[in-house]
Amino acid sequence: MKNPVRVAITGAAGNIGYQLAFRIASGDMLGKDQPVILQLLEITPALDALKGVVMELRDCAFPLLADVIATDDANVAFADTDYALLVGARPRGPGMERKDLLEANGAIFGPQGKALNAHASRDVKVLVVGNPANTNALIAQAAAPDLNPRNFTAMTRLDHNRAMWQLAEKTDKHVNDVQKMIIWGNHSATQYPDISQCTIAGQAATSQVANDWYESTFIPDVQQRGAAVIKARGASSAASAASAAIDHMRSWALGTASGDWVSMGVPADGSYGIEPGVIYSFPCVCEKGDYRIVTDLPISDFSREKMQATDEELRQERAAIEDLLR
Numbered sequence: 001m002k003n004p005v006r007v008a009i010t011g012a013a014g015n016i017g018y019q020l021a022f023r024i025a026s027g028d029m030l031g032k033d034q035p036v037i038l039q040l041l042e043i044t045p046a047l048d049a050l051k052g053v054v055m056e057l058r059d060c061a062f063p064l065l066a067d068v069i070a071t072d073d074a075n076v077a078f079a080d081t082d083y084a085l086l087v088g089a090r091p092r093g094p095g096m097e098r099k100d101l102l103e104a105n106g107a108i109f110g111p112q113g114k115a116l117n118a119h120a121s122r123d124v125k126v127l128v129v130g131n132p133a134n135t136n137a138l139i140a141q142a143a144a145p146d147l148n149p150r151n152f153t154a155m156t157r158l159d160h161n162r163a164m165w166q167l168a169e170k171t172d173k174h175v176n177d178v179q180k181m182i183i184w185g186n187h188s189a190t191q192y193p194d195i196s197q198c199t200i201a202g203q204a205a206t207s208q209v210a211n212d213w214y215e216s217t218f219i220p221d222v223q224q225r226g227a228a229v230i231k232a233r234g235a236s237s238a239a240s241a242a243s244a245a246i247d248h249m250r251s252w253a254l255g256t257a258s259g260d261w262v263s264m265g266v267p268a269d270g271s272y273g274i275e276p277g278v279i280y281s282f283p284c285v286c287e288k289g290d291y292r293i294v295t296d297l298p299i300s301d302f303s304r305e306k307m308q309a310t311d312e313e314l315r316q317e318r319a320a321i322e323d324l325l326r
């Protein structure tokens with residue numbers, strides 16, 4: 001049996017956290033041969049609820065669950081952690097402007113970045129799920145100068161999975177037939193779901209769907225899917241978000257399928273003209289516990305415009321919290 005690895009989850013008593021903890025403990029994220037120690041972080045008022053989560057985790061008698069730690073102290077939750085899933089975030093309240101939300105979350109992700117910097121494994125893989133995910137990841141990254149900046153990522157895998165399903169459904173195929181989807185940019189309504197490289201059962205997707213459907217239905221539906229789920233459920237996506245977080249970490253840790261890639265919000269490095277300074281979603285291939293941005297894909301004028309629009313939004317978010325990055 002392998003040695004256990006430490007997996008921290010923040011907001012662990014919340015809707016996404018409640019899904020995540022059990023699936024990770026059952027081996028869905030890191031494999032059925034990888035024991036885990038769960039390190040669960042909540043705010044103090046939610047510690048009772050978190051106690052209940054811990055009771056249920058124990059009651060599952062998971063063979064891979066080596067230990068569970070529940071705490072309201074980020075320094076404890078991130079001690080020696082190998083993986084950190086930052087889910088807990090301040091939701092948008094009535095009358096709150098985007099800038100207020102960004103700043104409120106800065107007050108969470110700055111200190112958490114600092115705690116990761118001080119206590120986590122030097123190779124910790126960080127995934128930010130809590131919204132606004134890309135900019136929260138940037139804030140955490142800036143607060144952790146001793147960690148590799150590349151190890152701070154944001155989740156756009158849910159958007160990627162949503163886009164794959166929309167395309168499979170439209171063409172009467174299964175998601176297993178869909179490859180090379182791309183989500184560019186921000187996890188927000190400006191994200192750009194791009195099918196120009198996509199294949200469905202080995203054939204170009206662009207030859208199987210009408211351009212009008214792609215531009216007028218597919219793109220806005222993927223961009224607005226989170227809002228549509230909130231409208232239907234009365235709460236934001238939770239099981240699908242947890243599933244996507246597990247997909248993101250599993251791909252990063254164990255690798256992407258041969259001939260395919262995944263979408264990850266990662267620090268921009270100038271690829272495709274997206275200058276450093278934002279966490280931007282790119283197509284990424286993962287291998288041996290690392291990721292690399294897939295480069296040199298052809299970019300049409302249509303794509304370029306959409307990629308720039310979502311980049312601009314990310315730079316505006318950055319400008320709103322610039323003081324937190326110093």
Ligand code: NAD
Pocket residue numbers: 010011012013014015016017041042043046087088089090091108128129130131132133155156158159187236237238241
């Ligand atoms: P939730 O309100 O059910 O749970 C959030 C939990 O975080 C709560 O239990 C809360 O007590 C906790 N929390 C708040 N501040 C904390 C802090 N400083 N430290 C530790 N825990 C803290 O919300 P949810 O449905 O689980 O969603 C969580 C976040 O994920 C939201 O920001 C949501 O918008 C976001 N989300 C992102 C995606 C994505 O694709 N990136 C998808 C769905 C939801």
Ligand code: LMR
Pocket residue numbers: 131158225226227229236237241
């Ligand atoms: C989603 O994409 O489902 C969420 O990010 C929506 C939200 O605002 O919580």
